[in-house]
Amino acid sequence: MTEDADSPLPPDLDLDAVREALIEWYEADHRPFPWRETDDAYEIHVSEVMSQQTQLDRVVSAWEDFRDRWPTVDALADADRSDVVGFWTDHSLGYNNRAKYLHEAAGQVVDDYGGEYPETPEELQELMGVGPYTANAVASFAFNNGNAVVDTNVERVTYRAFDVPDDDDAFEQAARELMPEGESRVWNNAIMELGGVACTKSPSCDEAGCPWRTWCHAYESGDFTAPDVPTQPSFEGSRRQFRGRVVRLLGEHDELALDTIGHRIRVDYAPEGEHGREWLRGLLSDLTEDGLLTVDESGETATARLRK
Structure with missing residues (x-):
């Protein structure tokens, strides 16, 4: 049960049961993105930068091609920046500044850290183009050393499931309380997967077998609005x-x-x-x-x- 009287989560919420249900659901079946099969910080860093405002299905082939061409952080640091930017453009990965920052960060890892990525979110933010979210993701997925990730998917899930107020501080606190200590790798993957395949803007609770239906406020009430879903999504049919x-x-x-x-x-x-x-x-x-x-x-x- 939640213990903090000021917690944004329901006071009678069984945290152990909630955590176990989500992790079991994720480990039983999740989208097999290749960067989920590695704990190499460089490969994860590349995937996180590529995934910014780009659909994950489109990222897969680009990520694999990038890894084949520059398989290590040292290889990327030695590359000509124009080649990296050209690759970015050829694969339609969006803003070319991301390619420049990724190349610059690779040089920092090699020059300042001896070719080994730093392991904490705070240190990772010292790298060019690495903000709090990307730093936390790399720390979580590469080193199991991150904080609870909070993105629009996590906000949507916690808002719907546990009636967390639409407030940045409340979302941050709820995410911290939900994540089991020392399990940032599996937890952050799992809760983002939940928001990506089950608790989407147009949810598929039963079809995706959402593991939180037992506790979910939205599932019980039928009200599936959320901070990023204020109205009905664009209507495709009739x-x-x-x-x-x-x-x-x-x-x-x-x-x-x-x-x-x-x-x-x-x-x-x-x-x-x-x-x-x-x-x-x-x-x-x-x-x-x-x-x-x-x-x-x-x-x-x-x-x-x-x-x-």
Whole structure:
């Protein structure tokens, strides 16, 4: 249980159970990015710089090509900077300053640290272009010596799961309290994976087998808004798309209240709002007419279920 009276986490939260559930979920199955299979600080540093504002799937081939061309920090330090910048441009990795900073940092590691990366977040920030987040990530994933990572994914997860206030200090404190001591490598990987595959802007709680559903405030309430998800994400489909979401959702549950369905299929659902009960009843009416589901109005709360 949480012990700090001023903790942003629920006072009755079983921290041991929460930690165990997330780590078991991550270790059972996670995206096999190659930099997760190494504890080489140089390789991790390169992956972190490449991943800034670039989709991870696109980073994989670039990271592998970069490692093949400059396999060690010494090799990168000896490289011509124009070649490094040219590689960055050829692989569409964004701002070329990142390539310049990465090359400069490699020189610092060689010249100032004898070719061995420093191991603490504070020391790593002495390297060119390495801010607090990247320093902490390298310390965590290379040396298991980092602090709790706090990025938009972690903020979204803790906001939804544990109702942490939308406040930078609260997110930092919650992240610190959640992370088990001495396990920054697996923990930071796991919680970012949770935000990357399950608790995304449009969450897939059941499909991804989110390990925190037992404790999750958003899963219980159906309200999946978050600091970086103030409104419904850009709409790609039509009523047909939302009808499909309803059918998939009810396929996973025997019966659900109408408001629960609404919150689960779109993040800006509000019972009395533009996309509220009236809008939802229209979808359900279409599905009822198609013979796909039934709506039960007999109880205090209307519910829907798929037709057997």
